[in-house]
Amino acid sequence: MYHRKLSKYPTPEDMLSVDTETFTELLSEASRGRFSMSKASEIQESAANTFGVSFTNYAFAFQIKQIIAQINFIEKQLEELEPKISELLHQTNQVITTITGIGDVLGAIIIGEIGDISRFESAPKLVAYAGLDVAIKQSGDFVGTQTKISKRGSPYLRRAIWLAATVAAFKDPALSVYYQSLKARGKYHLTAVGAVARKMCNIIFAVLRDNKPYVPDIK
Incomplete structure (x- = not known):
């Protein structure tokens, strides 16, 4: 779910369009608490200093969204597999x-x-x-x-x-x-x-x- 929210900000320009507090919350939830405001600020600072390649932005954004969709799909499969793994392990x-x-x-x-x-x-x-x-x-x-x-x-x-x-x-x-x-x-x-x-x-x-x-x- 949180990966889907982050997929709204696939490019440096998108990351800069949201305030740091909101971006921090999304990053923290997506990383399960591993990253906080310092990391969010670091990412946004890097985004501000990144060379813009406007004519490829759409392609990069699309590719990033596809990768995030794949991550979400794999995570959903893992959620469904874990109970089955537990059941089989306890049987054997x-x-x-x-x-x-x-x-x-x-x-x-x-x-x-x-x-x-x-x-x-x-x-x-x-x-x-x-x-x-x-x-x-x-x-x-x-x-x-x-x-x-x-x-x-x-x-x-x-x-x-x-x-x-x-x-x-x-x-x-x-x-x-x-x-x-x-x-x-x-x-x-x-x-x-x-x-x-x-x-x-x-x-x-x-x-x-x-x-x-x-x-x-x-x-």
Whole structure:
């Protein structure tokens, strides 16, 4: 709905025709609160300094409206799909959603990418399949460990676990403590989240292998 409202302002001239307060409200609603008045002012300032190409304005405006219409269509499809995904997941596997940060949609992606957990001999095998293992840099006789993940294996599984880890790093009783301990040791945010994601892989492996709900290991 909010994308449709924004589609009324597809060109720089259109963005400048509305007051900043109204544009801020539309932008905030369309971005679900991510962008506020500062971003709206920045966009309008950029619009004011943009080179105008008047003879192509109609074509650009039409193209932008078409893209917004496609976004609205996809979002509507997603709204219809999510209840079906939840229903199917609860019929096949419920324990995955007991893990902090993993809801029905991420749970369905993870189950779909992993398949039968017995395919993996151990948790490190699952970590490697998700591409969350630490990359090894080798040059001549030198072998060093980088802090970057390898990004091998399934990108969909990796993204799903990473998204769950960004939530668990702050909300899970055990993983949040682990995250904070890494930050206290001077680790960057993304490095710490990567470590949480690897621990979450271990948790996923154990939960699926034993078919038992997740219970945070608080020490």
